Amino acid sequence: MSTDKIVFDRVTATFEVNGQPFHAVKDLSLTIADNEFVTVVGPSGCGKSTIMNMAAGLLIPSGGEVRVDDRPVKGPGPERGVIFQQYALFPWLTVRQNVEFGLKLKKISRAQRNEVVERQLELTGLTPFADALPKTLSGGMKQRCAIARAYAADPSILLMDEPFGALDALTRVHMQSQLLETWRQEKRTVMFITHDVDEAVFLANRVIVMAARPGRIHRIIDVDLPAERTEDLRTSPEFTAIRNEVWNSVYHQDPPPEAGAPAQHDPPDDPGGEGDQINKGIWSPTRHHNPGP
Numbered sequence: 001m002s003t004d005k006i007v008f009d010r011v012t013a014t015f016e017v018n019g020q021p022f023h024a025v026k027d028l029s030l031t032i033a034d035n036e037f038v039t040v041v042g043p044s045g046c047g048k049s050t051i052m053n054m055a056a057g058l059l060i061p062s063g064g065e066v067r068v069d070d071r072p073v074k075g076p077g078p079e080r081g082v083i084f085q086q087y088a089l090f091p092w093l094t095v096r097q098n099v100e101f102g103l104k105l106k107k108i109s110r111a112q113r114n115e116v117v118e119r120q121l122e123l124t125g126l127t128p129f130a131d132a133l134p135k136t137l138s139g140g141m142k143q144r145c146a147i148a149r150a151y152a153a154d155p156s157i158l159l160m161d162e163p164f165g166a167l168d169a170l171t172r173v174h175m176q177s178q179l180l181e182t183w184r185q186e187k188r189t190v191m192f193i194t195h196d197v198d199e200a201v202f203l204a205n206r207v208i209v210m211a212a213r214p215g216r217i218h219r220i221i222d223v224d225l226p227a228e229r230t231e232d233l234r235t236s237p238e239f240t241a242i243r244n245e246v247w248n249s250v251y252h253q254d255p256p257p258e259a260g261a262p263a264q265h266d267p268p269d270d271p272g273g274e275g276d277q278i279n280k281g282i283w284s285p286t287r288h289h290n291p292g293p
């Protein structure tokens, strides 16, 4: 039986841009079940990173709320692991020490740490590189190390923002299989943002397609494919059909209103929507797009 793990309850993220309120995301509701693997796709600037940052607790919604395990998210928490496109490894620590880092903070015994670290290194194929420094690793290996470290810290949720975005196509395909293998064995609720439609379909139980201006959910597409995702699935008619459906929903959306058009802005007496706050100086780890003049 599935239970709700992450709930976006009518969330809105409003920023002030050029003195005007701008809804990066508006009234978005979405429920992700425990141990579900969802991918989020959509045109650039539709708010993918914004919703992930809200789930991570790095950005507090201007309206509505995000709940994890029925509790409102008020900031980052150890039950939510985050992986970004940039490999956030400690350069002075070896692969093993990077994976072990969170466990040491949690004051877990050395024997137990070793057990968890060995398992994660094994799952990600990094055992032979356990004593290497990050600078000697390829991009794919660095990201495998980031995944091993995230899993080792034992969060119940993994939030991944374009984790394979900087990798070449072949490495990316390997990484997808590797991640699925880890997920198959270890589970966790995963929310994975990507620009790559094939990646979105290959990995997910459900693909969330977003639309821009304001950022919202456009469609949710169930990926009715076998749980075991083998490489030959990628060329199967079933995969291709779903991939085409996702592709069409992403790339054949109605064009968004012109940048700065009135649809983006609420009347001046209610700048962010009903009772909403406007985020002015919130730190965001993602690059910012200029929504227009």
Ligand SMILES: Nc1ncnc2c1ncn2[C@@H]1O[C@H](COP(=O)(O)OP(=O)(O)OP(=O)(O)O)[C@@H](O)[C@H]1O
Pocket (backbone or CB within 6 Å): 015, 016, 017, 023, 024, 042, 043, 044, 045, 046, 047, 048, 049, 050, 051, 215, 282, 283, 284, 286, 287, 288, 289, 290, 291
């Ligand atoms: N701190 C901020 N201040 C102002 N505008 C912001 C801020 N953060 C995000 N935005 C705007 O909100 C919109 C959504 O941004 P977001 O990064 O979530 O989109 P995205 O779908 O992840 O884009 P991409 O696919 O290009 O990474 C963009 O127009 C962006 O410029």
